[in-house]
Amino acid sequence: MSRIVMKFGGTSVADLERIRHAASRVRREVEAGHEVCVTVSAMAGATNRLVEQVSEAGRVYDLREYDVVVSAGEQISAGLMAVVLGEMGVQARSWLGWQIPIRTNAVHGSARIERIETEELRRRMAEGQVPVVAGFQGLDDQGRITTLGRGGTDTTAVALAAALGADRCDIYTDVSGVFTSDPRIVTKARKLERVTYEEMLEMASQGAKVLQTRSVEMAMNHQVRVQVLSSFEDEPGTLVVDEDEIVEKAIVSGITYSRDEAKITLFGVPDRPGVAASIFGPLADAAINVDMIVQNVSEDSAITGMTFTVTKADLERAVKLLAEQQQSLGYERLAHDPNVVKVSVIGVGMRSHAGVAQQMFRALAEKGINIQVISTSEIKVSVLISEDYTELALRSLHSAYGLDSE
Amino acid sequence: MSRIVMKFGGTSVADLERIRHAASRVRREVEAGHEVCVTVSAMAGATNRLVEQVSEAGRVYDLREYDVVVSAGEQISAGLMAVVLGEMGVQARSWLGWQIPIRTNAVHGSARIERIETEELRRRMAEGQVPVVAGFQGLDDQGRITTLGRGGTDTTAVALAAALGADRCDIYTDVSGVFTSDPRIVTKARKLERVTYEEMLEMASQGAKVLQTRSVEMAMNHQVRVQVLSSFEDEPGTLVVDEDEIVEKAIVSGITYSRDEAKITLFGVPDRPGVAASIFGPLADAAINVDMIVQNVSEDSAITGMTFTVTKADLERAVKLLAEQQQSLGYERLAHDPNVVKVSVIGVGMRSHAGVAQQMFRALAEKGINIQVISTSEIKVSVLISEDYTELALRSLHSAYGLDSE
Numbered sequence: 001m002s003r004i005v006m007k008f009g010g011t012s013v014a015d016l017e018r019i020r021h022a023a024s025r026v027r028r029e030v031e032a033g034h035e036v037c038v039t040v041s042a043m044a045g046a047t048n049r050l051v052e053q054v055s056e057a058g059r060v061y062d063l064r065e066y067d068v069v070v071s072a073g074e075q076i077s078a079g080l081m082a083v084v085l086g087e088m089g090v091q092a093r094s095w096l097g098w099q100i101p102i103r104t105n106a107v108h109g110s111a112r113i114e115r116i117e118t119e120e121l122r123r124r125m126a127e128g129q130v131p132v133v134a135g136f137q138g139l140d141d142q143g144r145i146t147t148l149g150r151g152g153t154d155t156t157a158v159a160l161a162a163a164l165g166a167d168r169c170d171i172y173t174d175v176s177g178v179f180t181s182d183p184r185i186v187t188k189a190r191k192l193e194r195v196t197y198e199e200m201l202e203m204a205s206q207g208a209k210v211l212q213t214r215s216v217e218m219a220m221n222h223q224v225r226v227q228v229l230s231s232f233e234d235e236p237g238t239l240v241v242d243e244d245e246i247v248e249k250a251i252v253s254g255i256t257y258s259r260d261e262a263k264i265t266l267f268g269v270p271d272r273p274g275v276a277a278s279i280f281g282p283l284a285d286a287a288i289n290v291d292m293i294v295q296n297v298s299e300d301s302a303i304t305g306m307t308f309t310v311t312k313a314d315l316e317r318a319v320k321l322l323a324e325q326q327q328s329l330g331y332e333r334l335a336h337d338p339n340v341v342k343v344s345v346i347g348v349g350m351r352s353h354a355g356v357a358q359q360m361f362r363a364l365a366e367k368g369i370n371i372q373v374i375s376t377s378e379i380k381v382s383v384l385i386s387e388d389y390t391e392l393a394l395r396s397l398h399s400a401y402g403l404d405s406e
Numbered sequence: 407m408s409r410i411v412m413k414f415g416g417t418s419v420a421d422l423e424r425i426r427h428a429a430s431r432v433r434r435e436v437e438a439g440h441e442v443c444v445t446v447s448a449m450a451g452a453t454n455r456l457v458e459q460v461s462e463a464g465r466v467y468d469l470r471e472y473d474v475v476v477s478a479g480e481q482i483s484a485g486l487m488a489v490v491l492g493e494m495g496v497q498a499r500s501w502l503g504w505q506i507p508i509r510t511n512a513v514h515g516s517a518r519i520e521r522i523e524t525e526e527l528r529r530r531m532a533e534g535q536v537p538v539v540a541g542f543q544g545l546d547d548q549g550r551i552t553t554l555g556r557g558g559t560d561t562t563a564v565a566l567a568a569a570l571g572a573d574r575c576d577i578y579t580d581v582s583g584v585f586t587s588d589p590r591i592v593t594k595a596r597k598l599e600r601v602t603y604e605e606m607l608e609m610a611s612q613g614a615k616v617l618q619t620r621s622v623e624m625a626m627n628h629q630v631r632v633q634v635l636s637s638f639e640d641e642p643g644t645l646v647v648d649e650d651e652i653v654e655k656a657i658v659s660g661i662t663y664s665r666d667e668a669k670i671t672l673f674g675v676p677d678r679p680g681v682a683a684s685i686f687g688p689l690a691d692a693a694i695n696v697d698m699i700v701q702n703v704s705e706d707s708a709i710t711g712m713t714f715t716v717t718k719a720d721l722e723r724a725v726k727l728l729a730e731q732q733q734s735l736g737y738e739r740l741a742h743d744p745n746v747v748k749v750s751v752i753g754v755g756m757r758s759h760a761g762v763a764q765q766m767f768r769a770l771a772e773k774g775i776n777i778q779v780i781s782t783s784e785i786k787v788s789v790l791i792s793e794d795y796t797e798l799a800l801r802s803l804h805s806a807y808g809l810d811s812e
Contacts, residue, residue, distance in 0.1 A: 016459070016462050016463055019463070050482065053422070053482070053486060054485070054486065054489060056422050057422055057425070057486045057489040057490050057493065058489040058490060058492060058493035059493065060493075061489045061492065061493070062488065062489065062492055062499075064499070065485045065486075065488045065489045065492070065499070065500055066485070066489075068481060068482075068484065068485035068488075068500050068502070069481070069482050069485035069486060069489075071481075072478040072479075072481045072482045072485075073478075075474060075475070075477075075478045075481070076456065076459070076474075076475050076478045078474065079460070079471045079472070079474035079475035079478075080459060080460065080463045080471075080475060082468065082471045082474075083460060083463040083464040083467045083468065083471045083472075083475075084463050084464060086464060086467065086468055086471070087463065087464035087465065087466075087467070093468075093470070093471070094471055094474050096474070096551075098504065099549060099550075143505060144505075145502075
């Protein structure tokens with residue numbers, strides 16, 4: 001007997017037919033003698049509709065009320081899943097975040113789970129009942145509903161698996177696993193049998209949408225065995241595991257991209273100590289995240305250039321803020337460009353293998369693709385290029401690193 | 407300064423424009439210096455959609471899960487109303503049933519409010535904050551969400567008004583008050599300035615849909631001054647008050663109808679003590695409510711006939727149950743007819759005025775309308791007639807009792 005957490009995303013509970021299909025997978029695990037805890041997202045599209053309603057209701061709304069409204073989506077899907085399981089003869093009951101409770105901090109809209117009380121859930125699971133936990137939501141210490149940010153049900157699932165000491169956390173989604181690249185663009189992309197936590201974390205942060213970044217972090221910290229698999233096909237998915245469990249490590253496991261970047265360049269910045277702080281301090285104060293940063297070398301040693309990226313959503317605000325402070329920052333001119341994409345190659349094998357970045361630059365140069373910004377980490381190389389070259393770059397790199405399927 | 411509870415029904419919060427309109431009424435009361443507590447229904451249509459989803463999910467569903475799903479509608483509208491009020495500069499926060507909490511019994515789907523903790527609400531109202539309470543929902547002693555039955559937000563409003571010691575409970579709806587009859591049928595119907603609790607209670611029970619029956623009962627028991635008024639027009643509505651407050655009592659205040667009746671007749675029932683119990687006992691056990699009952703007089707003293715009404719929704723079940731027990735009940739033949747309507751004339755003046763029923767029978771006879779069943783109470787006379795005569799009966803009675811507007 002194993003203890004399993006099963007998470008069903010929005011497309012897996014999009015309508016009653018799909019909920020029934022998902023429920024039949026739950027029943028199969030229950031009938032195999034496993035203790036099962038289910039967690040569900042809102043029905044596909046529901047959260048978007050609720051977010052739209054809130055943002056139409058007020059320009060600057062109270063995020064606590066935002067959480068009240070948007071958490072209703074998972075409340076509905078959890079109740080419906082419990083009814084469908086009951087109809088199939090599986091003992092089940094819904095649990096809302098506040099009922100368990102799933103305790104979070106008070107950062108409404110993107111709260112972090114702090115702890116989950118599991119005594120009652122464990123007792124009922126031992127009696128054969130399946131808890132159906134509303135994903136994405138929790139309770140702060142003021143007794144108000146919080147939500148965990150988009151994709152938050154992944155984190156609910158992993159946190160439940162960690163708290164329950166589950167043997168496995170199965171994330172059912174609309175893709176059959178984690179791929180070497182986006183199969184919609186790279187037709188030769190292959191499904192990975194296994195991927196390490198570190199790689200998965202980089203993939204999630206660098207644009208792969210298969211798992212919420214925070215859920216991978218949590219899985220890594222608590223050594224939760226996560227499986228990403230399709231709720232529509234009946235085949236094994238991708239296991240996210242510790243590096244020790246992977247014998248033959250690929251140098252590059254995946255190639256991701258993020259269109260969510262925009263580039264800002266400040267020309268003629270006085271080159272003196274503290275200038276970076278004076279630029280990025282105000283942006284941080286305005287909660288604008290800066291991702292890649294390059295300080296340009298110039299012939300005139302007294303002035304420099306500064307290029308960096310922010311999310312497309314923050315671009316307008318960032319430009320306005322920097323323009324207002326032109327005098328105090330002392331730069332000459334500001335340029336910005338939203339038509340960029342960040343492409344990253346990721347693999348734990350890089351640690352022991354030189355030349356991965358070089359190979360990337362060569363492959364892109366051969367196709368005449370200009371690299372605008374570079375950033376690297378121990379297991380990742382990212383470059384910023386013109387958005388026009390997204391598909392070409394992904395396919396070229398996928399071939400260059402020998403990832404293409406036969 | 408007064409303390410006011412304002413309730414907005416589904417049509418008053420049907421979309422963001424209407425929520426804004428409702429919120430502007432709240433702001434007006436706040437700006438006049440009043441302490442205001444708001445409660446809202448789900449956006450029009452939302453509850454129906456949720457009920458439909460649950461009933462598609464399972465044939466015989468757990469009512470506790472039904473409550474989880476359908477209560478989401480009021481959660482959404484309460485959050486949106488709080489955001490809209492905030493946008494208008496009115497300090498507001500949403501409160502869900504479990505947060506206050508509104509304690510109810512555990513009869514899921516149609517729970518009764520047992521008590522409401524108001525200390526925190528009072529404190530915040532005194533500081534100028536407007537609580538926006540999700541209507542229709544509460545919390546049972548197992549920590550699970552309950553709902554109060556259709557129209558339950560009326561009861562939430564009155565219960566809040568009673569618990570808060572409010573000076574007034576304003577029920578905003580899509581009609582401008584309580585009318586002498588349904589204005590869609592009786593074009594000469596007039597809006598009542600005042601109506602007594604007892605009359606309102608009979609009207610609600612006998613088919614008028616303007617207030618949930620239970621809310622009127624509760625208003626009467628706690629002497630809550632209820633006002634029914636339109637959220638779309640800017641004019642006074644109808645006050646529901648104690649009989650003492652009405653100087654000139656009309657003999658008949660209102661004429662209602664209910665199409666929700668179906669007639670069953672058992673012919674050739676053995677006329678012996680206990681026969682009624684043996685017929686109605688099994689129906690009660692099956693949770694089938696019987697409304698009007700007449701035992702026919704027959705020439706043969708050994709057998710009798712029994713006519714009674716059930717709701718149209720229960721008709722099929724009732725007929726099946728009685729057919730199964732034909733042998734043990736010993737009746738000869740069963741007939742049933744769903745094409746009936748119950749028409750009632752209501753007025754506290756009847757207590758001191760004879761001949762009201764007689765006047766009704768005469769008015770109907772003049773139009774050739776056959777009365778099938780009669781039932782009376784202290785302040786009401788109801789008759790069951792063929793559904794075909796609904797409009798004719800209502801208009802004739804409205805004229806006969808001198809209720810027509812000029």
